[in-house]
Amino acid sequence: MKLYIVPTPIGNLEDITLRAINVLKSVDVVLAEDTRTSGTLLKHLGISKPMQSYHIHNEHQTVSRVVDRIQKGESIALISDAGTPAVSDPGFLLVRECIKRDIDIECLPGPTAFVPALVNSGLPSDRFTFEGFLPHKKGRQTRLQNLVPEERTMIFYESPHRLIKALTQFTEYFGPDRQVSVSRELTKIFEENIRGTLQEVIAYFSEKTIKGEIVIVLAGRAEEKKKSDKYEDEDPE
Numbered sequence: 001m002k003l004y005i006v007p008t009p010i011g012n013l014e015d016i017t018l019r020a021i022n023v024l025k026s027v028d029v030v031l032a033e034d035t036r037t038s039g040t041l042l043k044h045l046g047i048s049k050p051m052q053s054y055h056i057h058n059e060h061q062t063v064s065r066v067v068d069r070i071q072k073g074e075s076i077a078l079i080s081d082a083g084t085p086a087v088s089d090p091g092f093l094l095v096r097e098c099i100k101r102d103i104d105i106e107c108l109p110g111p112t113a114f115v116p117a118l119v120n121s122g123l124p125s126d127r128f129t130f131e132g133f134l135p136h137k138k139g140r141q142t143r144l145q146n147l148v149p150e151e152r153t154m155i156f157y158e159s160p161h162r163l164i165k166a167l168t169q170f171t172e173y174f175g176p177d178r179q180v181s182v183s184r185e186l187t188k189i190f191e192e193n194i195r196g197t198l199q200e201v202i203a204y205f206s207e208k209t210i211k212g213e214i215v216i217v218l219a220g221r222a223e224e225k226k227k228s229d230k231y232e233d234e235d236p237e
Contacts, residue, residue, distance in 0.1 A: 001070045001071060001072075001073050001074060001075060001103065001104070002070070002075050002076075002103070002104040002105070002106055003070055003075075003076055003077075003078065003094065003095070003098050003103060003104070003105045003106070004023050004027060004075065004076070004077040004078065004105075004106050004107075004108065005077075005078050005084070005085050005086065005091065005095070005105065005106070005107040005108060006020050006023055006024060006077045006078065006079045006085070006108050006110070007020065007079075007080075007083060007084040007085070007108060007109070007110025007111050007112065008020070008038070008041060008079050008080060008081075008082060008083065008110070008111065009041070009082065009111055009187070010082040010083050010111045010112070010113050010186055010187055010213070011082070011185065011186060011187035011188035011191075012187040012188065013041065013044050015110075015111050015187055016041075016045070016110070016111075017108065017109075017110055019108055020108055020110060021045055021047070023077055023106075023108065024042065024045065024047050024049065024077055024079075025047055025049075026075065027049065027074075027075045027076055027077040028049075028050070028074040028075050028076065029049065029050050029051070029052055029069070029074060029076045029077070030042070030049045030050070030051045030052070030076075030077050030079060031051075031052050031053075031054035031066065031076060031077065031078045031079065031094075032051055032052070032053065032054060032079050032080075032081075033053075033054065033055045033056075033079075033080050033081045033089065033090065034053075034055070034081055035051045035052075035053055037081045038051065038079055038081065039051065041079075052066075054066070054078065054090060054094075055090055056089075056090050059090045059093050059094070060093065062094075063093050063094050063097050064097070066094060067094070067097050067098060067101055067103065070098070070103050071101065071103065078091055078094060082111075082113075082213070083111055083112045083113055084110060084111065084112045087112055087114075087132075088132040088133055088157050111187075113157070113183075113186055113213065113215050114130055114155045114157070114215055114217075116183070116186055116187070117155065117181070117183040117186060117193075117215035117217050118153065118155060118217055120181070120183070120193055121153075121181035121183075121193075121195065121217040122181065122195060123153045123179060123181060123217055123218075123219050124152075124153050124219075124220075125153065127151075127152045127153070128152050128153040128154070128155060129150060129152045129153070129154050129155070130155045131143075131147070131154055131155060131156050132156070132157050133156070133157045133158070134156060134158075134166065136162075140169075144169060144170075144173045145173065147173070148173055148174065148221070149221060150220050150221060151220040151221050151222075151223050152220045153217060153218070153219060153220050154217070154218045154219075154220060155215065155216070155217050155218075156215070156216040156218070157213075157214065157215060157216075158214040158215075158216055159213075159214065160184070160210040160211055160212060160213075160214060161210070163182070163205060163210055163214050163216075164202060164205060164206060164210075166216065167180070167182075167198055167201060167202045167205070167216070168202060170198050170216075170218060171198045171199065171202070174198070174218065174221075175198075176197060176198050176199040177197045177198070177199065178197065178198050178218060178219055179195070179196070179197060179218075179219040180195070180196070180197070180198050180201050180216060180217065180218045180219065181193060181194070181195040181216075181217040182194045182195075182201055182205070182214065182215070182216055182217075183214070183215045183217070184210070184211070184212040184213065184214050184215075185211070185212035185213070186213070186215065188212070190212070
């Protein structure tokens with residue numbers, strides 16, 4: 001009995017590991033956000049398994065039933081519509097409950113959208129903070145205000161119809177000249193990565209019909225040179 005966390009392709013169906021395929025073939029049940037979307041993937045892989053809906057709207061009600069099934073001897077795989085479960089997707093509550101009940105959890109490595117977006121942004125990737133989706137209303141301004149002094153590269157997920165609004169808000173908090181990279185449709189045929197200042201990227205997308213999943217990679221605040229660093233650079237008298 002075990003819970004498997006299985007990442008799925010974020011676009012290109014070839015971006016799935018052999019290990020992930022073998023796990024999906026071996027489990028008793030596959031939990032999926034949208035059984036239609038995941039059913040297409042399983043059909044592409046030639047896998048036929050019972051599927052159960054597991055998404056943000058039924059997560060609280062489903063957790064106990066799923067964990068009970070695992071404790072009775074079933075092996076279950078959790079997948080999301082795209083990417084790694086529990087990263088801005090349902091999964092955290094299930095993992096936490098399995099830990100509480102001493103159930104084995106095996107998390108496979110695999111696709112997640114923010115990694116390729118960060119790497120191809122050209123912005124520093126040695127230190128970064130993943131912010132996921134910002135709150136739509138309550139708490140949004142507070143979150144942005146708290147990020148003003150952030151020196152690490154910041155990563156956000158955003159929907160196409162909110163992209164311009166988000167970038168415009170970023171100019172208010174971080175300034176129009178802050179460097180940014182916007183990636184959309186990663187790994188798909190129409191993948192696009194647009195880099196520049198916030199002002200330049202807003203101008204570009206203002207003339208476009210925006211589609212697809214969006215990852216925003218925003219430069220952190222430039223580190224200020226400390227007085228102690230200044231003295232360290234000087235030759236001793």
